[in-house]
Structures are given as structure tokens and as C-alpha cells.
Amino acid sequence: MSTPHAAIRALLFDVFGTVVDWRSSVISELETFGRARRIDIDWATFADEWRSLYQPSMEAVRNGTRAWTILDTLHRESLDELLEKHGVIDFTDHDRTYLNETWHRLKPWSDSVAGLTRLKSIYTLATLSNGNIALLVNMAKHAGLPWDAVLGAEPAHAYKPLPEAYLRTAAFLGLAPQQCMMVAAHNEDLAAAKALGFHTAFVARPTEHGPGQTIDLEATGDWDFVTDSMTGLADLLGA
Amino acid sequence: MSTPHAAIRALLFDVFGTVVDWRSSVISELETFGRARRIDIDWATFADEWRSLYQPSMEAVRNGTRAWTILDTLHRESLDELLEKHGVIDFTDHDRTYLNETWHRLKPWSDSVAGLTRLKSIYTLATLSNGNIALLVNMAKHAGLPWDAVLGAEPAHAYKPLPEAYLRTAAFLGLAPQQCMMVAAHNEDLAAAKALGFHTAFVARPTEHGPGQTIDLEATGDWDFVTDSMTGLADLLGA
Incomplete structure (x- = not known):
């Protein structure tokens, strides 16, 4: 059996909650x-x-x-x-x-910069966020997030979880959904991506919503990878 | 007199010929x-x-x-x-x-990566190229170009020198033209940008078209900065 990540060229990241502690x-x-x-x-x-x-x-x-x-x-x-x-x-x-x-000016989770930097050596890293370009570019400058491309809702003119947000982001990179993996702390985001053929990675962020968080405490779908940090994702992907 | 670059937040780069030796x-x-x-x-x-x-x-x-x-x-x-x-x-x-x-897979001019890396510490660096996103992202991965954002014709849906290519790129960054500087080896590109209120920097690339090059051998307009390398531009901007 081939490993699920052999075909993956790009990792597409949800940002709010997944990469930064808004x-x-x-x-x-x-x-x-x-x-x-x-x-x-x-x-x-x-x-x-x-x-x-x-x-x-x-x-x-x-x-x-x-x-x-x-x-x-x-x-x-x-x-x-x-x-x-x-x-x-x-x-x-x-x-x-x-x-x-x-x-x-949101701050990254403590593992984000180190994990993304490792992942960048193997994959193209792009945002697939509902944040607009200026917001994401300024955040990246402020937080040191090493994106290869800042994409998502604004260039796609569609907010997640509309299919166009995912499909147009892959198309901007010249890739098929099967060559991309959505990385998110939110099961619904991954479900929308998986339905379109994207690979999926769940990164648990159980304190995103504070001490009383009740949703997305754990993976609730059949995702390709499940971890609780970006460095953990780099470990899983051999980066 | 205030320096022309005090208001500049982002540098927008022509790529073919200016950053890479196509x-x-x-x-x-x-x-x-x-x-x-x-x-x-x-x-x-x-x-x-x-x-x-x-x-x-x-x-x-x-x-x-x-x-x-x-x-x-x-x-x-x-x-x-x-x-x-x-x-x-x-x-x-x-x-x-x-x-x-x-x-x-175009190769950068020998000064490009070093100059851009220095400039990135002060400015937001974005492409403002007629190349599409996948082309520019793959080129950046291949050549080590440290863009903060890959923008230009594709997300703007307009090829230079149409005004929309310049204006929409600035708008994606949340900036006015007066907060951006166009960097190019081509006088016509700078003329189009200057007419819209952008600052301008000419980087001479006299061998872009080979040994018989006849155009763009030198600055022919009243640009804010004139140099012959990205490290030279970094020197001029104190980066």
C-alpha cells in the first residue's frame, strides 16, 4: 500500500485556531x-x-x-x-x-513556526483561510509564518466551506485536490475538503475557544493524519 | 525634504528579467x-x-x-x-x-536572493508579475525567492500594463499606491505604475535579452531609485 502522502505536493492551512491562537x-x-x-x-x-x-x-x-x-x-x-x-x-x-x-497581529501557537518551517522543506505551504490577503500577509510578517503563497477566500471569492474556496485554491497552485492536503483544527473544514478529494490532517487545538471548549476537541472523521501540533504533523510526514 | 521611501510599506516586483534571468x-x-x-x-x-x-x-x-x-x-x-x-x-x-x-524553473540573477532577503526585513515583498500563481510559487520554491505574497495578473485578472493589475495588487495588500513601490527592469512597467501613484525603482538588467539588447539598458524616466541589482536596491533603501 502506498503511503497517503506520496502524492501530496501542497499543504493548505486553515489559519484562525489552527496556526494562530486568535x-x-x-x-x-x-x-x-x-x-x-x-x-x-x-x-x-x-x-x-x-x-x-x-x-x-x-x-x-x-x-x-x-x-x-x-x-x-x-x-x-x-x-x-x-x-x-x-x-x-x-x-x-x-x-x-x-x-x-x-x-x-494574532500570535502563533508555540509549535507553529517550527513545524511549518520543517514542512516547507518538502511541501508548498499555502493558506486556505477565510481571512483576507492583507490580514494574512501582515500576520505572517508579524508572526514569522513562512507561507509559500497566501491564498484562500479572497482570491477565490468564496468563503469556506463553499467548494469553490477549496477547488480554486488548488487550481491557483496548478494542482488537483488529490495533490493537496487540508490541515485544520476543525472537523467541518476537513469534511468539506475531503468531500472534494483533498487529503486531510486534523491538528487538535483543544483550547482554541478557551477553557470551556466543547467542539473539535478531537478528530471525529476518518482523516489521513491526526496530531496535536505542527511539529507533530512534520513528524508524521517525515519532514 | 522627507525621503521618498518613508511612506513605502510594500515592494512590488516585476519578475521575468527583473528577478530571474529567463x-x-x-x-x-x-x-x-x-x-x-x-x-x-x-x-x-x-x-x-x-x-x-x-x-x-x-x-x-x-x-x-x-x-x-x-x-x-x-x-x-x-x-x-x-x-x-x-x-x-x-x-x-x-x-x-x-x-x-x-x-x-527560471534561475535568479546572482544578487536577487541576497537582496530580497535583506529587503524583506523592512518591507512586504510581493510579486506583481504577469506570471500565474503556480508558475511564481514553483519558481520561488526552486530559486529560493522569499516572497511574502504571490500576487499580480492572475489574482487581479488583468495583465500589466493595465491599471487594474497594479491597483488590485495594492488593494489586496490593503495599501494605497503611494504606500507601494514598483521594482522593475523595464521602463514601461514603471511608467504605468508611476502614472497611478506608485513609487518606482529601476533595476538595470542590460543582458536580459542577451548580448544584443537594445531596450531598457538604462533608466529613461524620473524614477525614485535607480540601481543595477537587488543588493544595490537594499543599499539604497537602508535594508
Whole structure:
């Protein structure tokens, strides 16, 4: 039997939660900013609320009732909505842009840079994220993520889990789904990719959503590889 | 007077001729392949003919008479046309794909990797090439080019020198033209970028077209920076 990874040329990465620890990064930046402005809000709750608006905000774009809109814009709309809900009205446009770009400054999990650097010696590494290009490029500069290509929803003009997000990303690389492996901490993301013929690797991130996380604690599908770090994935792939 | 580069966040690079020496790379690969197949053609002439079909092949896409088509496809059509012209009829589809991907394996000028690596510590480095994403990503893996983002004609769906190629590339990075500098060995490329508000850097590559080169031997416009290597550009920008 041939090994499942013999045909794989590119690894396509979910980013939020899989490569970077969005929650603790966002909470930390919000708390610092709030303290400087003497605004007393439970910023952990605020961060969770911000993220809870993520999927709904993309849905209008996915179902075609809204024209293509990048994630920076959706994040900003959600931020404005939450600031109003929490009674914060005196943040300037400059403040809000700065806070919105917290998502450009997310910190990687401790194993991400080392694991990706090893994997890059064998595979083409590309993002397959719903984040927009500027967000992902700035994050990579900030966090030292060694992508070969920053792809995903924006160049594909489709948000995951729509099939076009996956298929167009593979096509941009000149590859068939069978030559690519989706790497994600989210079972639903892998299920969408696998249905299209992509190989799959689950990287458990059981604290992505904080101490009370209830989903994606473990692999729930028949994925090709299961691990709990990028260095673990490099081990499994012999990189 | 403020230095012209104080506002610059990203450097956008022309690739063919500016970063890589396409002509000697293509001639070398064609000669090796031709020798193995015992086909006696003047491969330097063949390479120049192949490149001479480059601009005409994009023109139908630029003027809208042909739907968006990536450069790999245009290169392949030109290759097939030239092989027929030179009486080569026994190359298989596999042979032709291999030869077409010569453009994915172009060698960098000797100063490119060192210069880009220095520039990357200060600026976001992105391609703004008419090459398609797969071509540029494979080239970067092969040549060690440390791009932060592989952008340009394919994600912009517009070939240079159409304004959309430049403007959409800046927009993908979340930047205004005034925050970007176009880096090219071609005066016409810089003229198109400058007209849109981009900063400009000319990198002389007087042997790009071989010993008989007659164009782009020197800067013919009022560019912000003029040099003859990527390490020279890094020197000028203090990187």
C-alpha cells in the first residue's frame, strides 16, 4: 500500500485556531487597549462575541445576498456593532482600525513556526483561510509564518466551506485536490475538503475557544493524519 | 525634504528579467532537452521567438476579446506554435508540459536572493508579475525567492500594463499606491505604475535579452531609485 502522502505536493492551512491562537491574542490586545482608555468591559466575553459574529457575517456573502466582501470589513462591522452594544461610543475611526487589525497581529501557537518551517522543506505551504490577503500577509510578517503563497477566500471569492474556496485554491497552485492536503483544527473544514478529494490532517487545538471548549476537541472523521501540533504533523510526514 | 521611501510599506516586483534571468535559463533547458532528443535547432533563437510571442499572446486577454487565461496556457500555445514552425512534431504532451514548465524553473540573477532577503526585513515583498500563481510559487520554491505574497495578473485578472493589475495588487495588500513601490527592469512597467501613484525603482538588467539588447539598458524616466541589482536596491533603501 502506498503511503497517503506520496502524492501530496501542497499543504493548505486553515489559519484562525489552527496556526494562530486568535482568542488569547484578541483578549490580550483588547484588555491592553481598554485599560489605556479606562474602559471596564469583560474583554474575554467581548472577544467571544466578536468571534461569534464571524460565521453569520460571512453567510450573506456565501448565499449571494451580499457582494464579495473581505473579512477585514466584516470584522469591522461586527466590532462597531459590539462597541455600540457595550456602550462604547467614543472610539475614533483610528481606534477602531487599530482594534480591527488585532486580527492581523494574532500570535502563533508555540509549535507553529517550527513545524511549518520543517514542512516547507518538502511541501508548498499555502493558506486556505477565510481571512483576507492583507490580514494574512501582515500576520505572517508579524508572526514569522513562512507561507509559500497566501491564498484562500479572497482570491477565490468564496468563503469556506463553499467548494469553490477549496477547488480554486488548488487550481491557483496548478494542482488537483488529490495533490493537496487540508490541515485544520476543525472537523467541518476537513469534511468539506475531503468531500472534494483533498487529503486531510486534523491538528487538535483543544483550547482554541478557551477553557470551556466543547467542539473539535478531537478528530471525529476518518482523516489521513491526526496530531496535536505542527511539529507533530512534520513528524508524521517525515519532514 | 522627507525621503521618498518613508511612506513605502510594500515592494512590488516585476519578475521575468527583473528577478530571474529567463533567457539563459530557457536556452539552457531547451538545449539540454534538444540534445537528449537529438534535435538540432538554434535554441537561443527558439527562446527569443517564444518570448516574442509573450506580449501578443496577452493582448487578446487585455483587450477583452479573450476570457481570462493564465500565462501557463499562453506559454503552451506559443510553444506548440513554435514547435510546429520548427518541424518538431514528435514531442508528447508530457514533453511539452515539461518544457512549458521551464518558466517555473527560471534561475535568479546572482544578487536577487541576497537582496530580497535583506529587503524583506523592512518591507512586504510581493510579486506583481504577469506570471500565474503556480508558475511564481514553483519558481520561488526552486530559486529560493522569499516572497511574502504571490500576487499580480492572475489574482487581479488583468495583465500589466493595465491599471487594474497594479491597483488590485495594492488593494489586496490593503495599501494605497503611494504606500507601494514598483521594482522593475523595464521602463514601461514603471511608467504605468508611476502614472497611478506608485513609487518606482529601476533595476538595470542590460543582458536580459542577451548580448544584443537594445531596450531598457538604462533608466529613461524620473524614477525614485535607480540601481543595477537587488543588493544595490537594499543599499539604497537602508535594508
